[in-house]
Amino acid sequence: MTQIAIPFLLMRGGTSRGPYFLRSDLPENMDQLSKVLVAVVGAGNATNIDGLGGGNAVTTKVAMLSRSERDDADVDYFFAQVSVDEEMVDYAPTCGNMLVGVGPAAVEMGLVPIDCETTTVRIHAVNTGALVEAVVQTPGGEVNYEGDVAIAGVPGTAAPVALNFLDVVGSRCDGLLPTGKEREEIGGFEVSCVDVAMPMVIGRAEDFGISGYETADELNANEALFARMEKVRLEAGRRMGLGDVSKSVVPKFGLVSPARAGGHMSVRYFMPWKCHPSLAVTGSQCIAACALVKGSIMGGIAKPIAPSPAVVTIEHPLGEMDVTVTYDRSGDTLRFISAGLVRTARLISRGEVMVPKAALDVEEKAGETA
Known part of the structure; x- marks a missing residue:
């Protein structure tokens, strides 16, 4: 046989x-x-x-x-x-x-x-x-x-x-903010490194030279964009305690921009060498958590999120995804408790x-x- x-x-x-x-x-x-x-x-x-x-x-x-x-x-x-x-x-x-x-x-x-x-x-x-x-x-x-x-x-x-x-929280790294910083500069770009359900590097779309509203196919054809992101991702992986991530899909990359259809923010999620057609479930939780962190890259981009439990609506290339987040905030300290979604x-x-x-x-x- x-x-x-x-x-x-x-x-x-x-x-x-x-x-x-x-x-x-x-x-x-x-x-x-x-x-x-x-x-x-x-x-x-x-x-x-x-x-x-x-x-x-x-x-x-x-x-x-x-x-x-x-x-x-x-x-x-x-x-x-x-x-x-x-x-x-x-x-x-x-x-x-x-x-x-x-x-x-x-x-x-x-x-x-x-x-x-x-x-x-x-x-x-x-x-x-x-x-x-x-x-x-x-x-x-x-x-x-x-x-x-x-x-x-x-x-x-x-x-x-x-x-x-x-x-x-801390699915692969040490805590919500693996580097201990709400945002930091890597390779000339401001990003937030967050680990909720999935370690991610999150930046502002406009800083990386895109609008943040492109289709996945348009972004996949943008080789210069991927080169910029990968340079940042490799260093971010090291700072997050993940070591050499050149052959790993972790951390993922996200570029955010203001919502255009009534959501809290718009995102393009990278897997990391291709743009996701829509949005990963794990990535949605990490992005929602980032929006709750005071001083994160989301400042000035994400709309205010209601008190816990709250529904966070994230726009992506094919529509939107709702994430129900439960959290506790004491002053500037955020405790992310859980996230809920309905899928099929x-x-x-x-x-x-x-x-x-x-x-x-x-x-x-x-x-x-x-």
């Missing part, structure tokens, strides 16, 4: 898409795991023609699930960002959009029993240690995907998946993905090393 079959669900979670696996069906060895995921996605080619990827960073993501041994969680969610045109896998970040599909996938996989009309799934995000509660619609003893909730970047409507993110997910297909045996050691089979 020249190929090995691995069971999977192909799901859309929020504005991302990818295969969802049982962790036990994949190699435990990380080098082997990376080879398998590269083969699954078809990484190393701009079209991902030889795998399940879609030629875009939002469609080359992988979720791996298992029952959690933690008392406060039902499911462990291990995320992998597979590169589009390089044979590379990054396990440093998590993905909030793929997380939207974790609750439904956990129920579909039998990891969590159905509980009446809705089922609450407590998720431990392995990559960052965050805890998330997902409320999944399960009327009649099965996951419901049909509903009237629309999210920007996805056609049509679907059933809501309510998410409540806990313990998101859909099961697209289920079956087996075929992986060349060459991706594994000669006698090793997927599932036998876990």
